[in-house]
Amino acid sequence: MADIAFLLLIFFLVSTTMDTDMGIVRKLPPMPEEEMNEDEVEVRERNIFVVLVNRYDKLFVEGETMELEDLKAAAKEFIVNPYNDPDLPAKEVIDVPYFGAVEVTTKHVISLQNDRGTSYEMYIAVQNELAEAYNELRDELSMRKFGMKFDDLEGDENKDKREAIEEIYPKKISEAEPKNVGG
Numbered sequence: 001m002a003d004i005a006f007l008l009l010i011f012f013l014v015s016t017t018m019d020t021d022m023g024i025v026r027k028l029p030p031m032p033e034e035e036m037n038e039d040e041v042e043v044r045e046r047n048i049f050v051v052l053v054n055r056y057d058k059l060f061v062e063g064e065t066m067e068l069e070d071l072k073a074a075a076k077e078f079i080v081n082p083y084n085d086p087d088l089p090a091k092e093v094i095d096v097p098y099f100g101a102v103e104v105t106t107k108h109v110i111s112l113q114n115d116r117g118t119s120y121e122m123y124i125a126v127q128n129e130l131a132e133a134y135n136e137l138r139d140e141l142s143m144r145k146f147g148m149k150f151d152d153l154e155g156d157e158n159k160d161k162r163e164a165i166e167e168i169y170p171k172k173i174s175e176a177e178p179k180n181v182g183g
Helices: 002-015 068-080 120-146 156-168
Strands: 048-053 059-061 064-066 092-096 100-104 109-114 173-175
Touching (some): 048 068, 068 109, 092 156, 120 173
Parallel strands (some): 109 173
């Protein structure tokens, strides 16, 4: 009887599918060098796009209230700086494979901070809008240059193309520890 129970247990363990949890994919920055001083890490204010969410799920971008549906467009404008606005990140010319010399905002950072009372739904919605801003920019560039969406550039033959697009639009979302940011 014990052998049959043991075999049934093994059968159900092997044949049962387990749901995997979904998460937010983020690549953590490398550890700073030990001999690096904090004074050496200088980020100009124009290169930081500050996004705050308070405990009432109100969104504040660069000190102004904003609706969630406007966040993606504002983030895209910040990342690209299409009109060379002096209040947005400075552009630099870099040499990118497949694209040649390209003018990009290499030092931009999107800083996201939530209040401890922010709802999980609002937190995920803000994360999705910021990630979607990068995804749309990458898709638009990929469609113009290669005639296919960024996510469709799969396999070893397209690895260099993906890396080139990621070099032009690297995801730079910095998330601070939640605290009481207002409200």
